[in-house]
Amino acid sequence: MSKRTRLFGYSTLILTIILFGIVFIDQVNTTDHEVYTVKSHSKRTENLSAKDFKSSATLTAVGDILIHSLVYNAAKTSNGYDFKPMFSDVKPMLETADITVANQETMIGGHEIGLSTYPSFNSPFEVGDALKDTGVDIVTIANNHTIDRGEKAIQNAINHYNKIGLPYTGAYSSPEDQTVIRTIKKNGITFSFLAYTYGTNGIPVPKDKPYLVNLIDLKIIEKDIKLAKEQSDVVVVSLHFGNEYQRMPSDEQRNIAKTVIGQGADIILGHHPHVLQPMEWIEAEDGHKGFVIYSLGNFLSSQKSIYREIGGILTLTVNKEIQDGATKIEVENPTFQSTYVSRSHRFKIVPLDKASQFGLANAPKMFTDINDHMYKLLPNTKVAQAN
Template sequence: MVYAEYLGQPSIFELARTGDLRAISDLINTYLRPEGISARVAPPDRKGCLPVLVEFQQEPMAEGIVKFICHLLWKLNAPNLEGVKIAARYQGDGEILWKQSVRLVTPANRVYRGQGHRRWLNLDGIKFKTLRLMFLMGSAVSAFVLGCWVSYYEVRAEVFPLPKNPAQENIALVAPPPKRSDTVQAALEVVPVVQQEQVKNPQDPTVTLVFGGDVTLSDHFEDVIGTNYSLPFAQLPEYQDADLAMVNLENPLTRSTLRRPNKQFNFKADPEAVKVLTEGGIDIVNLANNHTMDYGEPGLMETIATLDQAGIKTVGAGRDMKEARRPSIIEVKGQRIAYLGYYDADFHAATETLAGTNPRYDQQVAADIKAIRDQVDWVVVNYHWGVELAEYPGDWQIDLARFTIDQGADVVIGHHPHTLQGAEIYKGRPIVYSLGNFIFGGNSRADYETAVLRVALNANHQMKVEFLPVEVTQYQAKVISTPKGEDIIKRVGRLSQIFDQPMQSSVVLDTPQRQIKRVDAALTPTAEPTLPLVTEPKPESPSTATEMLPSEPPKTLFSEPMQSPVIKQSGSISQTESPLPPKLETKTATQDDLKPYIDQPFIKDPFISLPSFPQAPVPSTQSYRGSDFPISFQIAIPKQQSVTTESEVSVSKMERGSHAEIDLPLKNREFDQAIG
């Protein structure tokens, strides 16, 4: 098959046959990359031997790799290709695991040897010497010699037929891969695909994403950090090493002085503070939150312009509804990741004529995801939601998150509560309900513990998800592996126990591969090419132990999924802990139901029974009050005889009205201290 756009130019197969190294590399990687393997080629040596370096994350069968590459190069039938030297190693490792040299015998290089090596006899010389010998010998002997000579060349022509004219051969042997459009049709507009070319490990096909919680570069943060913009991320290489790093930016970057009225907390940072993000390796920020519009439309426009000038993508807010709903689509290492962000529809939502944040409507979320689902490889959805200081998400959040996965999202990330919440696996996709504070200068606390989420995506459409415990000291974040870090991971695990499938510290997921939609129908093949496509001449049997001519490529180079060690859980949650909310009344998934979504989830350390304590935990002070959400919170106070241990008040917006006063059931000194 030849695509229309290639009719007037050489195909990748033709270019590879001429010795074009880039074409040879692209041809090999067309089949190896889906298996999580990459190959690089170098110019052939003086003997015509092509060096090939194979890199992988999991070591496949060496024999399968060698046979596959030899088979593909044999099909090229390149006249100047005499053999191949294959070396293999793990990605990012300089140590070579194994090497294999193979001599290739093809019809083309046999002719090439005859034309380019003196050891082959010249045909004209053979003719002249033979004729002269025939004149000098008798007729009977001459007839015998002539018959042998003719028979020899007839047999040789049958066994080793000369290749056809390359221009007349079927060049559809290996069809060029379909070209993906550089734009994506979103729900409201056509969106360009941004190419992420500056990555730390370009030879590693695995794409690494990192997600952090709330970031505010104002107020007390400015007092501590000043203009030392590189300090906050100086000890966090996990962000700089990631292919795509994201945070929730909770303040505009503006010099505007026009504050949003009737708001208790208005955050902003000088546009120069964007250097904190660039120094930290941030690639994209979520602006769908309750502080993006603290300084109105001018503040938002200056923020977006500042971030754009710094090379940082934004999602979740804009000058109108179209811009606020616009997904950010980034292609890195051949994989396309789409980001979306949403905030409460009741607060400064963008409209067709007004700037604001992307409103969280179910129908709109579904439309946004479905519009791009078949044109990208992965979809990440950010929600700014929930109640501050709440350790558990509300039922409506759980329903919305699962609804989002049902529409086609691959990852759901939550912000706003300013504290870590649990995470779950739903239909093979991770949902993280709150990442808590990250670099949050909106209060006086500069030291606290939190976590970031790291997601690794490989070419086999597998996803590895893990929490990284982080300690923040004077607004400088650092991943820790101390007992304190273990406590952070255990806390997330405990908070995740309310879900049917809690997400452990680290888990590997097998996600069903999505069919990629090609926007240009003229370039869409009817089927993906597989080897072999056409009948090729039967190769000659190997003449030596290292001469290898595979007859067909292996169907699968390796089939074992990306795995990690499994550690059994032991013990259970102590009965003396703070009671967990009741589990949702949903059907419990069996182990068979979870396949093939989850493959060997594991945690770094087994859960252990936590020590009992007489008091319920005191709420974290790293948050501020002033949420615009309806009152719905859980308060824990020290145990007293005169009051109950926990009280919960939940009053909907419809019940309390806009300015209704509420009589809380507890009013004493301890209660006042608990809520500040």
């Protein structure tokens, strides 16, 4: 064997050892906050190779995008609407997550059918463009305003979401569309997304077109979760429920959440109250555990009063590990960054702890009070302080 061949062999061996060490260090590295870790579910994975696997992904969610006329008028330009400046200060927090979910409260039916505000909303297409630009990966569109302007607004909205490549869930264009479970795969972890609403403000859903919006029906939800679990590692359910402007979840909300977790959901994202409601771990009777945030509040709206002007950004970490053919999924480390909508700055969304620069008096105190509120059902959790 020549000297050159021996040197090449030694170099290859050393490089292999270094790479193995890097992979090993990466796989044993863990996060600093593991107090509130919940094992969502474990299952045998069939037909896997002998190789083990370990990965994680972050899921971020924001609340209601509620486009009143004051908001879309503030976004008006000479040739349309531009909502992107309203999201610019929070864009870095949303686009860095592996998956970001937003509740698009108002249908983006577009200008052609006439824009409108409360109580019967229709919003510009450009709202969807701004969400896509900001880093949103999927929108939930099942809420009490889904059919405000009828089927035309829903179909227009769905057509635009499809045009810009922004997935949606909770309202659909056809029976076939409704049967498709929305999934997103990141870092080897597959998430599924379901969405339902308590009602539609008294406007009846056409009996021959129930696909236009998903209503909360626990039997249907149980069936959908079963299908979703067959196609994904993590089931995320958005529920539009609760009492408007009530800062704590109702007994009905908590009972529904416990039932849905018991049916196999791993994460519940709550909307509708237009104010923030706390986060909680729920353990069902069968031992399955899941996470719920009862209300993410308003992320963008023109509603007045301080608690309706404050929303936030929820972030969760999901871990997946395959070892000896068994898959384990964990949801952990809920963090919440509160936000504020500054009316004096053309409805710009800003971190609450920085909101004193945008006209909110006592912003640091409000930041601490809101965080205390959001974590009150998660005892012993460390609460972040304002900078």
